Amino acid sequence: MDSLRQQLDSYRYLVLAEGHFGPETSKTANSAIRYLPDRVLGVVDARHAGKTVADVLGFGGGIPVVASVDEGLRLGPTALLIGIAPQGGRLPHEWRPVLHTAIGAGLHLVSGLHFHLGDDGDLASTAAAHGVRIHDLRRPPAGLPVSAGRARAVEALSVLTVGTDCNIGKMTAALQMRDALRRRGSRVGFAATGQTGILIEGWGIAVDAVVADFIGGAAETLVLQAAEGNEIVLVEGQGSIVHPGYSGVTLGLLHGSMPDAMILCHAPGRRCPYGGGGVNSWMPLPSVPETIRLYESLIAPLRPSSVIAISLNTWDLTDEEARAAIARTEAETGLPVTDPVRYDPGVLVDAILAARDEKLEERAVTGTRR
Amino acid sequence: MDSLRQQLDSYRYLVLAEGHFGPETSKTANSAIRYLPDRVLGVVDARHAGKTVADVLGFGGGIPVVASVDEGLRLGPTALLIGIAPQGGRLPHEWRPVLHTAIGAGLHLVSGLHFHLGDDGDLASTAAAHGVRIHDLRRPPAGLPVSAGRARAVEALSVLTVGTDCNIGKMTAALQMRDALRRRGSRVGFAATGQTGILIEGWGIAVDAVVADFIGGAAETLVLQAAEGNEIVLVEGQGSIVHPGYSGVTLGLLHGSMPDAMILCHAPGRRCPYGGGGVNSWMPLPSVPETIRLYESLIAPLRPSSVIAISLNTWDLTDEEARAAIARTEAETGLPVTDPVRYDPGVLVDAILAARDEKLEERAVTGTRR
Numbered sequence: 001m002d003s004l005r006q007q008l009d010s011y012r013y014l015v016l017a018e019g020h021f022g023p024e025t026s027k028t029a030n031s032a033i034r035y036l037p038d039r040v041l042g043v044v045d046a047r048h049a050g051k052t053v054a055d056v057l058g059f060g061g062g063i064p065v066v067a068s069v070d071e072g073l074r075l076g077p078t079a080l081l082i083g084i085a086p087q088g089g090r091l092p093h094e095w096r097p098v099l100h101t102a103i104g105a106g107l108h109l110v111s112g113l114h115f116h117l118g119d120d121g122d123l124a125s126t127a128a129a130h131g132v133r134i135h136d137l138r139r140p141p142a143g144l145p146v147s148a149g150r151a152r153a154v155e156a157l158s159v160l161t162v163g164t165d166c167n168i169g170k171m172t173a174a175l176q177m178r179d180a181l182r183r184r185g186s187r188v189g190f191a192a193t194g195q196t197g198i199l200i201e202g203w204g205i206a207v208d209a210v211v212a213d214f215i216g217g218a219a220e221t222l223v224l225q226a227a228e229g230n231e232i233v234l235v236e237g238q239g240s241i242v243h244p245g246y247s248g249v250t251l252g253l254l255h256g257s258m259p260d261a262m263i264l265c266h267a268p269g270r271r272c273p274y275g276g277g278g279v280n281s282w283m284p285l286p287s288v289p290e291t292i293r294l295y296e297s298l299i300a301p302l303r304p305s306s307v308i309a310i311s312l313n314t315w316d317l318t319d320e321e322a323r324a325a326i327a328r329t330e331a332e333t334g335l336p337v338t339d340p341v342r343y344d345p346g347v348l349v350d351a352i353l354a355a356r357d358e359k360l361e362e363r364a365v366t367g368t369r370r
Numbered sequence: 371m372d373s374l375r376q377q378l379d380s381y382r383y384l385v386l387a388e389g390h391f392g393p394e395t396s397k398t399a400n401s402a403i404r405y406l407p408d409r410v411l412g413v414v415d416a417r418h419a420g421k422t423v424a425d426v427l428g429f430g431g432g433i434p435v436v437a438s439v440d441e442g443l444r445l446g447p448t449a450l451l452i453g454i455a456p457q458g459g460r461l462p463h464e465w466r467p468v469l470h471t472a473i474g475a476g477l478h479l480v481s482g483l484h485f486h487l488g489d490d491g492d493l494a495s496t497a498a499a500h501g502v503r504i505h506d507l508r509r510p511p512a513g514l515p516v517s518a519g520r521a522r523a524v525e526a527l528s529v530l531t532v533g534t535d536c537n538i539g540k541m542t543a544a545l546q547m548r549d550a551l552r553r554r555g556s557r558v559g560f561a562a563t564g565q566t567g568i569l570i571e572g573w574g575i576a577v578d579a580v581v582a583d584f585i586g587g588a589a590e591t592l593v594l595q596a597a598e599g600n601e602i603v604l605v606e607g608q609g610s611i612v613h614p615g616y617s618g619v620t621l622g623l624l625h626g627s628m629p630d631a632m633i634l635c636h637a638p639g640r641r642c643p644y645g646g647g648g649v650n651s652w653m654p655l656p657s658v659p660e661t662i663r664l665y666e667s668l669i670a671p672l673r674p675s676s677v678i679a680i681s682l683n684t685w686d687l688t689d690e691e692a693r694a695a696i697a698r699t700e701a702e703t704g705l706p707v708t709d710p711v712r713y714d715p716g717v718l719v720d721a722i723l724a725a726r727d728e729k730l731e732e733r734a735v736t737g738t739r740r
Contacts, residue, residue, distance in 0.1 A: 114581060146615040148649040208583040211484060215582045215618040241621075242671040245516040248585040248622020255617045279518040286671045294667060301612040301656045301664075 005202025007133065011108060013040050014069065014077035016098065020084040021045035021065065023057055023315060027167060028112055029083030031196045033060040035175060041075040042066050043083065058315070069101050079108040081199070082117075091115045099123060103130050112137045112195025114209060137195040138206040140218065147216030147256040152303050154227040155363070156189065157356040160259035161237040161311070164266045164291045166246050167274045169341075170237035171197050173265050173311035173348075176340035178234050180349045186356075189226030191235040193219065193253060207256075208238055208249045215252025223257050232356055235259060241294050243273045244280055254298060259305055261355045262295055263348060264288065267313040268325040289333060309351040310337040375572025377503065381478060383410050384439065384447035386468065390454040391415035391435065393427055393685060397537060398482055399453030401566045403430040405545060411445040412436050413453065428685065439471050449478040451569070452487075461485045469493060473500050482507045482565025484579060507565040508576040510588065517586030517626040521593040522673050525733070526559065526600050527726040528593055530629035531607040531681070534636045534661045536616050537644045539711075540607035541567050543635050543681035543718075546710035548604050550719045556726075559596030561605040563589065563623060577626075578608055578619045585622025593627050602726055605629060611664050613643045614650055624668060629675055631725045632665055633718060634658065637683040638695040659703060679721040680707040 013036070017026040021043055033040050033053055042064050043053055049067035053060030066072045069080065080102040082095075091113055099109065099117070103126050111117045116136040118124055127134050151158065159177075161170040171194060181188045190197070192204025205218045219235070226233045235257045239246030266288055273280035286294070292307045299305045310329055314322035322339060329337045336347035383406070387396040391413055403410050403423055412434050413423060419437035423430030436442045439450065450472040452465075461483055469479065469487070473496050481487045486506040488494055497504050521528065529547075531540040541564060551558045560567070562574025575588045589605070596603045605627045609616030636658055643650035656664070662677045669675045680699055684692035692709060699707045706717035 114583065146645075148645055149614045149652060208581075210582055211578075212580055212582045212585045212619045212622065213484065213578040213616065216615055241668070242625075244519045244625050244672060245586055246583065247625045247668075248618040248620075249582045250618075251611075251621040252582065252618020255612075255614050275516075275518055282519060283672060290671075294671075297664060297667065298611070298617075301660075302614060302653055 004135070008110070008135070008199065008202050011039065011079035011110065012077050013079050013081040013110070014072040014075065014102075014107065015040055015043045015081045015083035016069065016095070017043055017045045017083040018095070018098070019045065019047065021048055021056055024167070026084045028081070028196045028199065030057060031171065032081060032083065032199060033057065033063065034172070035200045037061070037063070041077050042072045044069055044072055069098050073105050077107060079110055082109070082111040082113060091117070091120075100126060103127050103132055106130060106132060108133045108135070110135045110137065110199065112199065112206070114138060137198045138209040140205060140210040140214075144210060144214040144221060145217040146213060147220040149258055149302060151220045151223040151256065152258040154223060154233065156227040156230050156233045157261070157352070157359050158223055158227070158233045158235060158257060158259045159261050159263060159352055159355070160235040160254065160257050161265055162250070162254070162262045162295050162307070163237055163240045164264065164285055164288060165270050165274050166239045166243050168240075168265050168267050168270065169311065169313035170265045172313075173263060173340055174234045174236050175200065176345045177263070177348050177352065180340070180345040181232060181352065184349065184353070186232055186353070187230045189228070189230035189233045191222040191226040191233055191257070193222065193236045193238055197236045207253055208246070212248065215249055216256030219253045219256030220258075232352060237265070240273070241291070241298065242286060244283065245275065251298065254295070255302060258303055259299070260359055261305060261308045261352070263309050263311055264292060264295070264307045265311045265313065266329070268329075269316055288329060292333065307335065308355055309348045310335050311348060312337060312339045314339045314342055374505070378480070378505070378569065378572050381409065381449035381480065382447050383449050383451040383480070384442040384445065384472075384477065385410055385413045385451045385453035386439065386465070387413055387415045387453040388465070388468070389415065389417065391418055391426055394537070396454045398451070398566045398569065400427060401541065402451060402453065402569060403427065403433065404542070405570045407431070407433075411447050412442045414439055414442055439468050443475050447477060449480055452479070452481040452483060461487070461490075470496060473497050473502055476500060476502060478503045478505070480505045480507065480569065482569065482576070484508060507568045508579040510575060510580040510584075514580060514584040514591060515587040516583060517590040519628055519672060521590045521626065522628040524593060524597040524603065526597040526603045527631070527722070527729050528597070528603045528605060528627060528629045529631050529633060529722055529725070530605040530624065530627050531635055532620070532624070532632045532665050532677070533607055533610045534634065534655055534658065535640050535644050536609045536613050538610075538635050538637050538640065539681065539683040540635045543633060543710055544604045544606050545570065546715045547633070547718050547722065550710070550715040551602060551722065554719065554723070556602055556723070557600045559598070559600035559603045561592040561596040561603055561627070563592065563606045563608055567606045577623050578616070582618065585619055586626030589623045589626030590628075602722060607635070610643070611661070611668065612656060614653065615645065621668065624665070625672060628673055629669070630729055631675060631678045631722070633679050633681055633721075634662060634665070634677045635681045635683065636699070638699070639686055658699060662703065677705065678725055679718045680705050681718060682707060682709045684709045684712055
């Protein structure tokens with residue numbers, strides 16, 4: 001894994017987000033911009049060519065948006081990052097010539113698509129001929145176990161971010177908390193469970209890409225590894241427990257990671273489960289308290305665990321609206337609430353540190369809990 | 371699919387269950403014996419060589435158990451069925467020479483392992499040289515969608531068997547109900563979701579073998595297809611909603627199949643989730659009423675649906691104990707209960723037909739429900 005991390009850490013990215021660059025539609029691109037800002041040199045989306053990233057996203061500063069990969073080459077990138085994760089994960093047909101252009105210019109390819117670029121004979125042989133690497137971040141490792149609750153025994157406090165929906169900020173919340181915990185001096189491991197988390201962290205397993213029987217086993221493996229030498233493990237959540245398309249991944253991740261505690265992520269403006277073309281608009285999302293009840297009742301038969309705080313995603317609200325949403329959610333749940341991107345993540349970090357202290361005390365009293 | 375079905379229907383099986391043949395440890399073998407009795411010629415397990423299948427299982431009549439594939443060849447089989455599904459689904463190393471013996475004798479191979487025999491270069495080339503086919507029943511089809519509740523709109527009544535645990539009789543219950551419904555003249559489709567169901571039915575998708583993001587999409591695809599020309603669809607359940615290893619598959623299947631109703635399968639003697647070597651013995655199973663509550667609360671945000679009857683698996687109880695367990699479960703839940711293998715499945719079938727009539731009436735009143 002050091003090798004993958006070292007390779008990824010060395011890359012300077014041109015990010016391909018053609019036709020999709022925007023606050024809600026280019027998850028991988030946006031997270032690379034937020035967490036690897038010094039290594040993103042430009043974004044490709046002809047619709048926004050000439051603007052800056054900040055013009056489109058509201059953050060990200062003066063990184064330029066360019067009209068094509070060809071144009072982006074003058075920025076001096078060493079790798080092309082596939083910056084969107086279309087539902088179903090397939091390679092849009094019109095990207096093929098674009099990828100060949102990038103390979104021809106000597107750029108390594110980094111992709112989080114379900115479709116593995118390295119399995120495409122044409123791309124693989126062209127890449128080999130040009131001496132460039134193809135990184136398929138979603139390719140699962142071999143030999144995963146079936147999970148059996150092994151992660152419940154880690155000494156570190158494990159915290160899973162769960163959500164009222166997919167694409168709602170579970171990874172971002174976890175990364176904001178990771179950084180804030182490290183600023184307070186905590187030893188924190190981050191278990192990346194999706195392609196973007198792996199891109200940022202340099203290791204992990206995309207749990208939505210493993211064979212279904214091994215979702216939990218992948219999560220268990222990640223938690224055991226992330227706990228080594230750390231006192232807190234933050235597990236990146238996926239999907240939601242009621243999402244018509246992705247709930248299986250969510251529950252496998254919950255039962256495989258066996259978290260001591262959960263942080264619920266929610267976007268106050270979200271009405272229906274996220275899906276291309278409004279495909280899930282027939283279904284209203286359950287309320288925050290009802291969603292908390294569902295997560296807690298599903299982990300209860302395996303271990304005691306509860307939602308200890310709520311992370312809101314308020315990017316589309318005014319400051320006044322955001323503060324009102326936080327106050328309303330606090331009143332509704334009695335839990336600490338904030339938007340850890342917009343405001344200080346302090347109250348979330350406080351909740352995690354309190355849970356860690358409680359676990360330490362309990363272990364001191366009862367010995368190693370099984 | 372007709373082609374797969376026709377091929378499977380033509381086979382006369384020798385069933386490999388070496389070291390595992392028994393009532394609880396050789397699921398695929400036992401179901402082949404129950405549902406394809408005329409086409410199972412013998413079972414290989416040296417531990418029980420010389421006995422009959424009925425001696426070992428308590429059903430299955432005089433089918434012989436033999437000591438080796440070599441010995442079984444004299445029974446005249448045309449295919450070797452891998453009769454067990456080890457946790458993790460890998461090919462036990464010591465089977466390799468046995469499979470070569472079978473291929474050398476001209477037997478086709480039928481396997482439900484996660485590991486695809488056809489991907490093993492050595493086995494594949496030997497099979498090709500001997501003109502025998504390898505059927506990997508767990509190989510998923512390409513191009514599955516992400517589920518989005520499409521199955522909720524089928525006209526047929528859809529019924530999913532759910533369980534308090536894995537390996538508890540969800541497929542068997544569904545097949546017993548299928549046969550009983552057909553005897554009453556109903557047009558019933560069976561959506562096979564596991565390797566054994568596919569073996570028996572001749573088509574289906576092993577939902578535990580698809581890439582995790584597509585569990586629900588596989589279930590949705592199956593229900594839409596099984597509903598064609600039928601008034602009832604029985605969906606074979608998988609795992610359980612609280613199984614540490616398999617719950618993700620279970621929830622993806624629930625949300626992808628969007629059943630009108632559920633039948634809960636339970637084994638009164640089961641105390642902990644099933645797993646090799648008692649790996650899950652740290653966890654007590656929740657009660658039947660609590661399990662019903664979990665399933666109903668997880669489907670509720672997507673559609674109204676409830677558990678309408680309970681199917682018990684009482685193979686390890688005396689007749690008196692079985693009748694007591696049925697009475698106790700009826701009292702505990704207020705639902706119709708029986709063991710559809712041991713006794714007449716009538717009460718389960720009555721519950722399904724009543725739900726079908728209710729759905730027909732509702733559609734007549736409201737028009738096509740979306």
